[in-house]
Amino acid sequence: DVKVTQSSRYLVKRTGEKVFLECVQDMDHENMFWYRQDPGLGLRLIYFSYDVKMKEKGDIPEGYSVSREKKERFSLILESASTNQTSMYLCASSLRAEAFFGQGTRLTVV
């Protein structure tokens, strides 16, 4: 079974802090994604990566950056956390366009 693991299930951070969300997949997938999930808005794509060190902006990249130094790991970085970034963050990897999701990180910025 494909496993996508997000480092934290729940996270509370202060406004202005730099926040790292980590995601690891164990199936050698080339594509990895970060989404945020908000009620009534579904999943919105923040960034995706199609290879090591390669990335593309999604629909809502503002306030975020990503890093992919190794194929299995894709990190989402909030450079200076703000309260409007309080959300559920979902990482996924994909094979032949089928996405496999982690359990999510619920981030609260206070």
Next chain:
Amino acid sequence: AQSVTQLDSQVPVFEEAPVELRCNYSSSVSVYLFWYVQYPNQGLQLLLKYLSGSTLVKGINGFEAEFNKSQTSFHLRKPSVHISDTAEYFCAVSNNGASKIIFGSGTRLSIRP
């Protein structure tokens, strides 16, 4: 750029009744289409997918969906729902060969006994 519209944010239905969750997409090229399900307090899992071939796709738990290219739709159906189908359902689209997967806003299915 592709996009997905799920026309109903909530669908209440009685147990054992049929249900249809609607999804329309827009894309200028050929697409792959997906339905994912998220049960309460769980992650997303794939329900079914259309990549090519037969336009009627069968998935897990008795769900099926039909790809209609002329209407750019991929509606999800189940002939008889169960309480355990209570969940949020997401339609998604990807341009075939591309990496990006775009999701709709979700439809919350609630089953009344």
